[in-house]
Amino acid sequence: MRSWFALALLNLVAAPAWAATQCSTTIEANDAMQFNKSSIEVPKTCKQFTVTLKHTGKLPKAAMGHNWVLTTAADEAGVLGDGSAAGLGNNYLKPGDSRVIAHTKVIGGSESDSTTIKVAALKPGGAYAFFCSFPGHAALMKGTLSVGR
Incomplete structure (x- = not known):
């Protein structure tokens, strides 16, 4: 028979693995200019949510680089327009752009x-x-992100 302490310890060890999976996602990008997901739902119970971008292609970033950028839907066009002029050295994002909620590097x-x-x-x-x-x-290469209710 297990003691209450051993059961509590098992629950502590198991909980972070479940929570980490729930409060993160991996999105893949490829050389055919595609993300493998077009929507992401963030559980409202998460304090933080981590997005990992994985480039599954073979081409270098100067030729077929990808990043993952999050904005409000209303800000998307403006961020894209300003980002194009910012260049690869700035990850195609205007430096200090307050409309960008989160982003990875290219x-x-x-x-x-x-x-x-x-x-x-x-x-x-x-x-x-x-x-x-x-x-x-x-x-x-675009999609929607929502927070669960």
């Missing part, structure tokens, strides 16, 4: 990067867009 084939979002900064029911800001990529 990565090339076989690379990955992560970003963490404070869920309290997102509004349940809010309209959020994610996309790749590499010039021209957002036409295909």
Whole structure:
């Protein structure tokens, strides 16, 4: 028979693995300018939510780089327009752009990067867009993010 202490310890060890899976996701991008997800739902119980971008292609970032950018849906076009002029050195994002909620750096084939979002900064029911800001990529590489109710 297990003691209450041993059972409590098992629960502590098991809980973080479940919570980590629930409060994070991995999104893959490829050389065909595609994300493998078009929507992400963030559980409202998460304090933070981590998105890991994994480039499954082989091309370098200068030729087929990808990033993952989160804004409100209303800010997407403006961020893309300003980001294109900012160049690869700035990850195709205007430096200090307050409209950007979270983003990864631009990565090339076989690379990955992560970003963490404070869920309290997102509004349940809010309209959020994610996309790749590499010039021209957002036409295909985009999706929606929502917070569970």
